[in-house]
Amino acid sequence: MKYVVYAALVLLVVPFQVVLADRISIAGIHPDLALVAVCLIGFYIGEVEAVAVGVAIGFMLDLFSGGAHWGNLFLKPLTGLLAGRARRNLVNLTPKVALLLLFGLSIVSGLIMFLLKSLTGAGADFFAAARGIIFPQACFDAVLGVALLLLIQRWTSARAPLAATSYE
Amino acid sequence: MISLQSFTGAKRAVFLLLAILAAALLVFPESRHGPLQAVGRLMVATVALPLRGVDAVNSGIEAVWSRYLSLHQVREENATLRQEIARLKGDSARLREMAAATDRLRALLELKERLPYATVAARVVGRDPTNWYRSIVINKGRKDGLKADMGVLTPAGVVGRIVKVYDHLAVVLLIIDRNNAVTGLIQRTRDEGIVEGTEKGLARIKYLPLLSTVKVGDQVVTSGLAGGLPRGLPIGRITKIERREAELFLSAEIEPDSDFSRFDEVLIVTSPRETTGSSTPPFPVRPGSPDRPDTEALR
Numbered sequence: 110m111k112y113v114v115y116a117a118l119v120l121l122v123v124p125f126q127v128v129l130a131d132r133i134s135i136a137g138i139h140p141d142l143a144l145v146a147v148c149l150i151g152f153y154i155g156e157v158e159a160v161a162v163g164v165a166i167g168f169m170l171d172l173f174s175g176g177a178h179w180g181n182l183f184l185k186p187l188t189g190l191l192a193g194r195a196r197r198n199l200v201n202l203t204p205k206v207a208l209l210l211l212f213g214l215s216i217v218s219g220l221i222m223f224l225l226k227s228l229t230g231a232g233a234d235f236f237a238a239a240r241g242i243i244f245p246q247a248c249f250d251a252v253l254g255v256a257l258l259l260l261i262q263r264w265t266s267a268r269a270p271l272a273a274t275s276y277e
Numbered sequence: 278m279i280s281l282q283s284f285t286g287a288k289r290a291v292f293l294l295l296a297i298l299a300a301a302l303l304v305f306p307e308s309r310h311g312p313l314q315a316v317g318r319l320m321v322a323t324v325a326l327p328l329r330g331v332d333a334v335n336s337g338i339e340a341v342w343s344r345y346l347s348l349h350q351v352r353e354e355n356a357t358l359r360q361e362i363a364r365l366k367g368d369s370a371r372l373r374e375m376a377a378a379t380d381r382l383r384a385l386l387e388l389k390e391r392l393p394y395a396t397v398a399a400r401v402v403g404r405d406p407t408n409w410y411r412s413i414v415i416n417k418g419r420k421d422g423l424k425a426d427m428g429v430l431t432p433a434g435v436v437g438r439i440v441k442v443y444d445h446l447a448v449v450l451l452i453i454d455r456n457n458a459v460t461g462l463i464q465r466t467r468d469e470g471i472v473e474g475t476e477k478g479l480a481r482i483k484y485l486p487l488l489s490t491v492k493v494g495d496q497v498v499t500s501g502l503a504g505g506l507p508r509g510l511p512i513g514r515i516t517k518i519e520r521r522e523a524e525l526f527l528s529a530e531i532e533p534d535s536d537f538s539r540f541d542e543v544l545i546v547t548s549p550r551e552t553t554g555s556s557t558p559p560f561p562v563r564p565g566s567p568d569r570p571d572t573e574a575l576r
Contacts, residue, residue: 123406124403126406127402127403127404127405127406127414128402128403130403130404130405130406131404131538137478138408139408141407141408143406170406170407172441172443173403173405173406173414173448174405174406174407174409174410174412174448175405175410175411175412175440175441175448175449175450175451175454175456176407176409176410176456177440177456180409181407222407222409226409234476237476237477238476241476242408242409246408
């Protein structure tokens with residue numbers, strides 16, 4: 110069942126992002142749903158599965174992106190790995206912590222993408238990229254990720270039996 | 278027990294009296310009914326008051342009931358009308374969308390007919406999934422004869438070039454992306470340069486001669502020297518000229534003619550060489566410039 114969900118995620122996230130990018134964008138910036146998905150897998154399941162899903166989603170993203178290099182193929186598993194490792198060192202994943210983690214991971218991902226693009230492409234203005242893409246996208250990713258996290262937490266707590274909280 | 282005899286005697290007398298009275302009422306003319314009518318009027322006057330009351334209550338109930346029925350009817354009618362309005366609004370929006378699509382497709386068809394190059398029309402199905410590149414995804418691919426580097430345009434002007442091709446999809450890098458570069462020339466001065474995208478979502482023409490007389494408002498078109506874009510397709514207009522000390526070339530900012538946020542259909546030039554034997558140029562030629570295309574025809 111878990112693998113079916115992963116397969117559905119890989120097959121749906123990228124088409125959703127390609128087709129509905131305009132509809133979910135604010136001031137021309139849309140959230141990186143793939144990054145959010147990989148981070149949530151890292152937070153909830155672990156780094157191994159986050160890396161595996163990250164490779165698949167990153168590959169799909171690069172197929173549909175106008176970029177010539179395979180930046181997402183490298184970045185998405187890395188993000189999943191970092192999310193999984195961060196989760197291991199946390200006692201409790203509260204929404205605030207998740208918000209900070211998602212924001213930080215999105216910033217890291219954006220900075221690496223900027224480096225890749227400026228080294229392999231026509232070069233780019235860092236401040237323009239930071240102001241126009243990296244920072245707004247990180248905010249967007251963090252808010253969306255926490256919203257999804259809260260939904261997942263609500264859903265899982267509704268499914269969990271009450272007796273599980275008792276030590277008796 | 279009642280005595281049959283006494284009953285018979287008393288009742289008989291009463292019945293007889295009543296029979297006589299009835300016969301008298303029937304037989305006597307109406308004018309003789311005066312006393313009877315006087316008694317009747319008194320009784321009617323007495324009964325009239327409760328009768329009016331009952332009538333008023335009845336009328337009230339009838340009015341309330343009637344109003345309730347009317348309201349019920351109006352409510353049903355209102356709901357039906359609301360549904361009708363919603364349906365008509367939907368129809369109206371759909372028709373407006375169809376009209377807009379028809380206009381766009383007509384313009385694209387006119388351009389396709391006017392261009393002497395082999396072209397394929399495609400629909401835009403998506404945008405770049407990342408925020409790092411400015412590209413679109415179209416619904417035609419290798420199976421439709423598309424290849425990498427083919428030029429893509431709309432009735433407003435050049436859009437970009439194909440960078441990735443799959444069987445039924447292709448990715449088009451827009452000319453406003455920094456990684457894109459097409460050869461262009463200033464239509465008035467014939468100075469050639471390289472057009473590439475900027476961070477601001479505009480385009481810039483670089484490597485113009487230092488002595489170029491380019492000015493703001495000049496039209497930039499494709500030069501057709503390289504890539505899949507034929508000569509003379511409009512790219513945009515010069516909005517700012519950048520002259521820097523100690524640089525061998527000029528560069529200028531271009532505002533593209535195409536609105537990159539709003540096109541749904543595009544044409545892909547599958548062969549930048551002319552395929553028709555027509556002697557007329559693809560775009561009307563301005564007087565005094567035999568090889569100069571008039572880009573107004575594309576607007």
